[in-house]
Amino acid sequence: MTTAKNTREMEKIEIATDVLVIGGGYTGLKAADSIAETGYRVILADQKDAGTPGQSSLFGLQPDFQNSLDGLKDAVKANSRVEFLPEARIKTAAGVPGDFTIRLTSDGTEIEKKVGAIVVATDIVSTPLNHIYGLDLSDRVISLSDFEEKLSSADFKKKLDKDKQTVAFLAGFAQDGNPLLMKRILDSVLAVEEAGKNATAYVYINDIKVAGDNLERLYKAGRDAGAIYFKSTQPPEIKQQNDGPAILLHDPVIRSDIEAEPDYLVIEEAMTPGQVNSELADILRIDLGPMGFLQTDNVHRFPVHSNREGIYVIGSTRDIQDLSDTWTDVENAVLDIKQLLGDGTKEVPKFCAVVDREKCVTCLTCYRCCPHGAIYWDDKAVISPVACQACGICASECPQEAIQVTGYSDDELLEQIRTEISGIKNGDPKILAFCCENSALEAGRTADLFHYNLPKGLRLIRVPCAGKVDIHYVLSAFIEGADGVLVMACHPGNCKSETGTTFARWRINNAYQMLEETGIDKNRLEFVTLASNMAPDFAKIAVEMEKRIG
Amino acid sequence: MEEKQVMIMGGGIAGLTAARDLAEFGVNVHLIEKSSFMGGYAIGYTCKASTECLQCGACSVEKTLKEATETPNIEFHLSTTVEAVSSENNKFSAKLKKGPFFIDPERCNNCGLCYEKSPEKGAVLRGYSKNNHPLYAITAEGIQSHRDFFASVCPEGAISVDAKATSETLGVDALIVATGFEPFDPNQKPTYRYAEHANVITGLDMERIKRTHGALVRPSDGQPPEKIAFIQCVGSRDERLGHLWCSRVCCPYALRSAQSIKTQSPEMDITIFYMDIQNIGKNFPEFYQTCKSDFRFIRSIPVDIFGEDNDRLSLRRFDETEGTTVMETFDLVVLSIGIMPNSENPAISKLLGIELDQDGFIDHNDALNQTLTSQNGIFVAGTASGPNSIPGSMAQAGHAAGEVLKYLGVTQ
Numbered sequence: 001m002t003t004a005k006n007t008r009e010m011e012k013i014e015i016a017t018d019v020l021v022i023g024g025g026y027t028g029l030k031a032a033d034s035i036a037e038t039g040y041r042v043i044l045a046d047q048k049d050a051g052t053p054g055q056s057s058l059f060g061l062q063p064d065f066q067n068s069l070d071g072l073k074d075a076v077k078a079n080s081r082v083e084f085l086p087e088a089r090i091k092t093a094a095g096v097p098g099d100f101t102i103r104l105t106s107d108g109t110e111i112e113k114k115v116g117a118i119v120v121a122t123d124i125v126s127t128p129l130n131h132i133y134g135l136d137l138s139d140r141v142i143s144l145s146d147f148e149e150k151l152s153s154a155d156f157k158k159k160l161d162k163d164k165q166t167v168a169f170l171a172g173f174a175q176d177g178n179p180l181l182m183k184r185i186l187d188s189v190l191a192v193e194e195a196g197k198n199a200t201a202y203v204y205i206n207d208i209k210v211a212g213d214n215l216e217r218l219y220k221a222g223r224d225a226g227a228i229y230f231k232s233t234q235p236p237e238i239k240q241q242n243d244g245p246a247i248l249l250h251d252p253v254i255r256s257d258i259e260a261e262p263d264y265l266v267i268e269e270a271m272t273p274g275q276v277n278s279e280l281a282d283i284l285r286i287d288l289g290p291m292g293f294l295q296t297d298n299v300h301r302f303p304v305h306s307n308r309e310g311i312y313v314i315g316s317t318r319d320i321q322d323l324s325d326t327w328t329d330v331e332n333a334v335l336d337i338k339q340l341l342g343d344g345t346k347e348v349p350k351f352c353a354v355v356d357r358e359k360c361v362t363c364l365t366c367y368r369c370c371p372h373g374a375i376y377w378d379d380k381a382v383i384s385p386v387a388c389q390a391c392g393i394c395a396s397e398c399p400q401e402a403i404q405v406t407g408y409s410d411d412e413l414l415e416q417i418r419t420e421i422s423g424i425k426n427g428d429p430k431i432l433a434f435c436c437e438n439s440a441l442e443a444g445r446t447a448d449l450f451h452y453n454l455p456k457g458l459r460l461i462r463v464p465c466a467g468k469v470d471i472h473y474v475l476s477a478f479i480e481g482a483d484g485v486l487v488m489a490c491h492p493g494n495c496k497s498e499t500g501t502t503f504a505r506w507r508i509n510n511a512y513q514m515l516e517e518t519g520i521d522k523n524r525l526e527f528v529t530l531a532s533n534m535a536p537d538f539a540k541i542a543v544e545m546e547k548r549i550g
Numbered sequence: 551m552e553e554k555q556v557m558i559m560g561g562g563i564a565g566l567t568a569a570r571d572l573a574e575f576g577v578n579v580h581l582i583e584k585s586s587f588m589g590g591y592a593i594g595y596t597c598k599a600s601t602e603c604l605q606c607g608a609c610s611v612e613k614t615l616k617e618a619t620e621t622p623n624i625e626f627h628l629s630t631t632v633e634a635v636s637s638e639n640n641k642f643s644a645k646l647k648k649g650p651f652f653i654d655p656e657r658c659n660n661c662g663l664c665y666e667k668s669p670e671k672g673a674v675l676r677g678y679s680k681n682n683h684p685l686y687a688i689t690a691e692g693i694q695s696h697r698d699f700f701a702s703v704c705p706e707g708a709i710s711v712d713a714k715a716t717s718e719t720l721g722v723d724a725l726i727v728a729t730g731f732e733p734f735d736p737n738q739k740p741t742y743r744y745a746e747h748a749n750v751i752t753g754l755d756m757e758r759i760k761r762t763h764g765a766l767v768r769p770s771d772g773q774p775p776e777k778i779a780f781i782q783c784v785g786s787r788d789e790r791l792g793h794l795w796c797s798r799v800c801c802p803y804a805l806r807s808a809q810s811i812k813t814q815s816p817e818m819d820i821t822i823f824y825m826d827i828q829n830i831g832k833n834f835p836e837f838y839q840t841c842k843s844d845f846r847f848i849r850s851i852p853v854d855i856f857g858e859d860n861d862r863l864s865l866r867r868f869d870e871t872e873g874t875t876v877m878e879t880f881d882l883v884v885l886s887i888g889i890m891p892n893s894e895n896p897a898i899s900k901l902l903g904i905e906l907d908q909d910g911f912i913d914h915n916d917a918l919n920q921t922l923t924s925q926n927g928i929f930v931a932g933t934a935s936g937p938n939s940i941p942g943s944m945a946q947a948g949h950a951a952g953e954v955l956k957y958l959g960v961t962q
């Protein structure tokens with residue numbers, strides 16, 4: 001099995017090393033602090049005044065938290081490497097990693113900044129879900145946030161005990177919830193129980209989300225202290241009367257209805273990213289993921305990568321996280337930034353994808369299809385070698401064939417197709433498999449090494465991404481005498497370049513039509529998706545292809 | 551600047567990630583792995599994609615192993631244990647016991663002859679990944695029982711039956727503990743009769759069957775089952791065993807695997823017995839909705855398992871709504887075993903002078919920074935410090951690498 005070699009000459013370029021941090025909550029402050037500590041200058045832009053605890057900062061009953069946030073804020077404000085931009089709004093962000101130009105307003109004035117990297121650290125918003133339960137908030141039907149606020153007063157807790165009050169919590173029926181919300185509830189439940197032996201907590205809940213630090217233990221602590229849990233997949237019946245809420249639940253274990261009239265009914269909250277995420281996604285040209293978080297659900301992005309090199313998403317920008325996870329995100333981003341920016345000079349491959357300026361007609365197809373936002377233009381399209389991931393999607397999409405990827409040029413690949421096919425012994429069905437180097441190529445090589453049964457006439461062609469596979473290659477393979485062609489991509493959602501699998505599938509569908517027109521049996525072409533650890537499946541697919549065409 | 555040396559104990563995904571990240575900054579890494587293969591448990595897992603990737607992270611382990619093996623300044627010490635560690639003036643001195651290496655990695659070309667011709671199953675082990683080199687390892691027992699065979703089988707002359715363990719001393723500036731976890735031993739729940747019934751398997755068995763067969767089959771007859779049950783929280787969240795933690799990975803691996811099985815065999819009848827379902831991936835609500843329409847969810851943990859004809863299995867459980875005990879028969883039962891502390895943790899704690907937490911995992915000394923241990927210069931990553939997923943372990947390992955760089959004063 002031969003494969004094209006990706007030879008890359010390196011070139012040194014100068015890059016900007018200032019870092020823009022968007023969002024001045026706990027995460028943003030922590031990021032600013034850590035990045036400044038490594039020696040880079042930081043611009044910290046916040047919608048408000050940085051260090052005003054965003055809502056997420058207050059989550060949970062963490063008395064020490066405000067102190068540590070204040071301490072962090074003071075340290076960052078005193079740090080000469082950090083420039084604060086309060087009341088900031090990002091307007092535009094142009095350019096590429098190592099050379100972003102940001103226009104923003106701060107306190108009403110327009111500012112332009114050159115930065116090498118961008119860190120997004122936005123907050124989450126917590127919203128009570130009373131409407132889903134058909135309840136109105138009142139003195140006694142209250143949101144979890146408001147209840148947490150009340151619990152911070154010693155008098156309130158004393159009263160809970162003295163007046164023998166009961167507090168009911170309602171969660172898991174209006175949404176699935178998450179461990180962070182669960183922690184807030186479990187903390188509050190325990191606080192009620194610990195207010196005194198006469199205060200009681202009832203918890204009406206569906207799934208208990210204990211997949212977090214110490215939560216199972218916290219759950220037990222609450223129960224041991226006297227909290228009573230009613231677990232059910234269906235919400236209890238709740239009536240909101242003038243004199244307070246009443247809850248009716250059918251308990252299957254004791255087979256009867258249980259009625260409660262708690263003094264407080266605490267309603268769960270949704271924790272969601274703010275509107276600002278989708279605005280930033282547009283401005284920064286990064287992908288918006290599920291539920292409005294700023295990161296797609298793709299293993300290649302974890303932990304803190306966006307689809308664009310040089311733009312990192314941390315903390316609650318990308319998922320619901322507790323503070324220790326946030327800290328982990330910060331340090332991962334710092335590591336990536338150090339790698340990207342170094343000492344301000346960067347070795348970049350001289351060639352990744354390159355545009356032939358003679359052929360380019362500035363149609364901007366490449367600008368639109370590049371999943372890594374690596375392309376900009378002067379009078380012609382330009383590809384940033386720092387940002388380019390060499391997937392080759394642009395090369396295959398360019399209608400002018402003006403883009404080539406070093407090591408994977410059309411000429412090189414067509415030559416390789418020819419040599420591989422002519423090298424197959426006559427009599428063996430000739431099968432050419434175009435394999436994405438991230439998945440199928442690894443699976444194929446493993447199948448070979450593990451001596452799985454593979455067709456003798458199978459040859460692998462390495463491509464940087466299935467999105468690089470041009471219809472042209474497939475047709476050439478048939479013209480050169482291939483009996484079967486496999487195009488093997490990553491599973492949808494696992495493509496390192498996000499859309500490579502989609503492009504490949506779409507092109508193969510077109511290829512089917514062309515085959516039909518030329519009278520070539522459609523069974524001779526197959527598109528499949530695989531992961532690197534699927535060697536047995538690779539072998540099965542190849543053998544089935546051989547049987548079909550043999 | 552003087553070259554910095556870091557020793558990482560444990561070559562699972564956490565150790566590999568930290569090694570790769572440190573090496574990229576010019577640090578010399580010694581990666582110590584006690585088994586014959588790098589990659590830890592997760593290198594043996596299989597893809598759980600349905601019609602799309604479900605983000606299980608298994609392929610990230612392949613990828614990281616490949617990247618680490620391609621990074622020049624990582625030295626891999628396979629079949630190696632740390633026997634003693636002393637420290638002086640911010641330097642650690644570690645005494646290693648290495649080997650014996652019966653296969654010479656320089657000569658072995660992974661042809662697999664020793665494995666395929668081996669007179670005894672289990673005498674030669676094979677790694678899971680093509681990036682494991684050598685891909686094969688001969689056990690000491692194997693050598694003892696079949697000396698003559700092994701002395702002559704290798705055409706490359708890579709096998710030396712007389713190989714002896716050696717020792718080596720390393721001087722390092724910092725240390726990362728990434729010694730991982732232990733899967734729960736299902737024999738601790740005797741009523742599930744794991745040892746007795748071939749078709750009662752663990753989640754780990756399921757991974758390995760799928761990885762080697764490309765599909766889930768019954769161990770008893772190699773045939774695909776038609777009706778399977780998953781029992782969640784086996785060994786986790788178990789007050790009686792004193793395991794007051796959720797393992798965090800078993801709901802995800804069970805439901806993702808169930809989805810991939812269902813995609814391969816749409817007729818498969820799948821039941822999940824559970825207490826609470828934990829969140830899986832970023833798009834959990836949608837994923838869970840699909841699961842609910844594809845599988846039967848029963849909120850009750852079966853009490854025991856009995857054998858039936860044709861190697862089928864009956865599960866007995868208490869049904870809350872009926873108020874009675876019910877029995878139901880399945881072709882295969884998967885026990886979703888959880889993450890337990892490495893049983894070597896007390897020894898590791900003693901060796902390095904670091905503390906364990908109340909559950910027996912390596913304690914992290916700071917509530918917010920989960921990579922610091924109770925000793926300066928010693929950091930922790932991955933499941934050594936508590937239940938974690940592959941992406942979670944990778945993130946923590948990246949964080950640990952960052953802390954090590956700070957500690958060593960390596961900038962940019």
Ligand SMILES: Cc1cc2nc3c(=O)[nH]c(=O)nc-3n(C[C@H](O)[C@H](O)[C@H](O)COP(=O)(O)OP(=O)(O)OC[C@H]3O[C@@H](n4cnc5c(N)ncnc54)[C@H](O)[C@@H]3O)c2cc1C
Nearest residue numbers: 560562563564584590591730731753754803932933939940
């Ligand atoms: C059945 C099952 C399925 C799972 N499925 C998934 C999944 O789909 N997705 C997911 O994200 N997570 C999954 N997990 C969790 C996943 O296995 C862990 O997150 C991951 O393996 C943790 O990696 P690690 O490096 O911390 O530990 P390990 O994988 O345990 O690696 C530790 C390494 O250290 C070595 N070692 C131990 N002690 C020593 C010592 N004293 N000296 C030297 N070396 C030592 C071990 O040999 C091992 O190679 C699953 C877990 C189980 C049990």
Ligand code: SF4
Nearest residue numbers: 597599603606607609
């Ligand atoms: S399901 Fe898991 S192994 Fe498969 S492609 Fe997705 S992350 Fe990789």
Ligand code: SF4
Nearest residue numbers: 783786796797800801
């Ligand atoms: S992840 Fe699920 S199965 Fe595993 S311990 Fe937690 S609740 Fe139980």
